Amino acid sequence: MADFVERLRTIVGDKGLITDDQGKHPYLTDWRENYLGSALAIVRPATTEEVSAVVKLCAAEKVAICPQGGNTGMSGGATPQESGREIVLSLTRMNRILEIDKVGYSMTVEAGVVLKTIQETASEHDRLFPLSLGAEGSCTIGGNLSTNAGGVQVLHYGNARNLVMGIEVVLPNGDIWNGLRALKKDNTGYDLRDLYLGAEGTLGIITKAVLKLWPKPKDVATSWNAVPSPEAAVELLSGAYAASEDNVTSCELMGRQGLELVFKHIPGATDPLADRHEWYVLLEWSSSRAPREGANQSGLREKMEAYLGEAMEKGLVLDAVVAQNESQSRAFWALRENHSESQKKEGPSIKHDISVAVSKLPTFVTEGLLAMKKALPECRPVPFGHVGDGNLHFNCQSPPGWSKKQFMEYGDAISGAIYDLVTSHGGSISAEHGIGRIKVDELTHYRSQVELDTMRTLKRALDPDNLMNPGKVVRV
Numbered sequence: 001m002a003d004f005v006e007r008l009r010t011i012v013g014d015k016g017l018i019t020d021d022q023g024k025h026p027y028l029t030d031w032r033e034n035y036l037g038s039a040l041a042i043v044r045p046a047t048t049e050e051v052s053a054v055v056k057l058c059a060a061e062k063v064a065i066c067p068q069g070g071n072t073g074m075s076g077g078a079t080p081q082e083s084g085r086e087i088v089l090s091l092t093r094m095n096r097i098l099e100i101d102k103v104g105y106s107m108t109v110e111a112g113v114v115l116k117t118i119q120e121t122a123s124e125h126d127r128l129f130p131l132s133l134g135a136e137g138s139c140t141i142g143g144n145l146s147t148n149a150g151g152v153q154v155l156h157y158g159n160a161r162n163l164v165m166g167i168e169v170v171l172p173n174g175d176i177w178n179g180l181r182a183l184k185k186d187n188t189g190y191d192l193r194d195l196y197l198g199a200e201g202t203l204g205i206i207t208k209a210v211l212k213l214w215p216k217p218k219d220v221a222t223s224w225n226a227v228p229s230p231e232a233a234v235e236l237l238s239g240a241y242a243a244s245e246d247n248v249t250s251c252e253l254m255g256r257q258g259l260e261l262v263f264k265h266i267p268g269a270t271d272p273l274a275d276r277h278e279w280y281v282l283l284e285w286s287s288s289r290a291p292r293e294g295a296n297q298s299g300l301r302e303k304m305e306a307y308l309g310e311a312m313e314k315g316l317v318l319d320a321v322v323a324q325n326e327s328q329s330r331a332f333w334a335l336r337e338n339h340s341e342s343q344k345k346e347g348p349s350i351k352h353d354i355s356v357a358v359s360k361l362p363t364f365v366t367e368g369l370l371a372m373k374k375a376l377p378e379c380r381p382v383p384f385g386h387v388g389d390g391n392l393h394f395n396c397q398s399p400p401g402w403s404k405k406q407f408m409e410y411g412d413a414i415s416g417a418i419y420d421l422v423t424s425h426g427g428s429i430s431a432e433h434g435i436g437r438i439k440v441d442e443l444t445h446y447r448s449q450v451e452l453d454t455m456r457t458l459k460r461a462l463d464p465d466n467l468m469n470p471g472k473v474v475r476v
């Protein structure tokens with residue numbers, strides 16, 4: 001394949017091609033280190049036209065392509081297979097912000113722009129791009145859109161699919177579909193945009209996007225709350241909508257076990273409350289309207305304090321602290337965002353990115369903890385996540401001192417119990433991380449034959465040679 005690699009070099013140049021083993025390695029393993037693939041080369045095009053030329057060459061030579069963004073995924077969707085018969089196509093050199101439309105509240109970007117850069121650029125223009133997640137400092141918008149990422153503000157703004165007006169895609173034959181339309185209404189036939197959002201690069205490669213922006217918040221209130229149970233957390237959220245005048249932007253639930261790992265592994269992490277509790281809620285309200293002055297006027301912080309006071313009287317909140325400044329708010333958020341990192345440092349874990357209806361979440365948590373312990377009594381459950389949209393990372397940490405091999409012998413039993421329970425509650429086995437490689441068998445088991453056949457029909461129609469991220473999402 002030496003000639004093939006050299007033809008790739010003529011397309012992307014020396015800067016766009018990595019062929020040595022040391023240089024390739026970071027692109028061949030996933031963040032969780034569950035997979036180690038192999039690739040003919042790491043190809044890093046700088047333009048959509050280069051992506052198109054690379055895809056056309058791969059189509060002609062029947063070489064598979066594994067598209068990759070920031071490589072921060074949790075499901076192995078951006079890791080190549082072990083055969084070595086494919087390339088990794090990294091979009092990280094395509095990292096330009098192309099246009100800011102303040103009047104139309106939109107931003108046009110290339111797929112390799114880091115999410116945090118988009119957030120900061122929007123802020124500099126007095127705008128907000130609300131997608132926010134733990135990996136925002138390294139994940140790219142192309143990967144976010146390809147996995148239909150969620151994050152901590154879904155209950156107010158929606159997931160990645162809801163934050164996009166238009167996209168540009170390189171199809172499996174190398175053709176370029178320009179769907180970069182900054183339109184709020186467009187009923188011209190099938191919605192091709194939604195076909196590629198969440199497809200994990202199995203139907204084409206997203207190269208650009210027109211993103212929606214919102215007014216930048218001028219009034220933000222953040223609180224750290226100890227609650228007696230997940231039931232109390234859901235009831236606290238339910239009342240917060242009216243109390244905040246529909247300004248709830250985030251509501252995160254965490255158990256004590258996960259916080260203990262954060263305190264153990266993250267320097268500077270401290271407990272905001274004096275006493276230990278079993279459950280916590282991180283609640284945030286925000287508004288684009290600045291607090292108004294006057295004796296009878298109050299901002300969101302004052303409204304939140306009043307609401308939490310009422311919640312304490314009802315027994316929904318055991319203790320609470322409302323952030324008095326941005327620094328304190330960031331400290332609260334760091335406790336939530338460092339759950340995954342602290343779990344990784346602690347040792348092996350099994351991650352379950354599930355969702356159920358918010359009203360069913362408390363029952364699921366109770367039953368899920370029992371199911372996890374039944375499968376492995378020594379395991380350490382680490383549930384946390386977005387109670388506002390019913391999405392929990394219902395994770396399972398290995399017993400202290402266990403090797404990954406020893407722990408993973410129980411993996412099927414633990415995950416099977418959780419996924420069976422999720423399905424019985426009408427939920428989803430993948431809320432925001434995608435299917436990737438890790439849940440291909442589970443998707444086949446838990447989705448209907450009609451759904452699977454429809455997915456396979458789409459895949460075969462658009463990618464008849466199965467060259468686009470093969471082995472991911474659905475088997476054909």
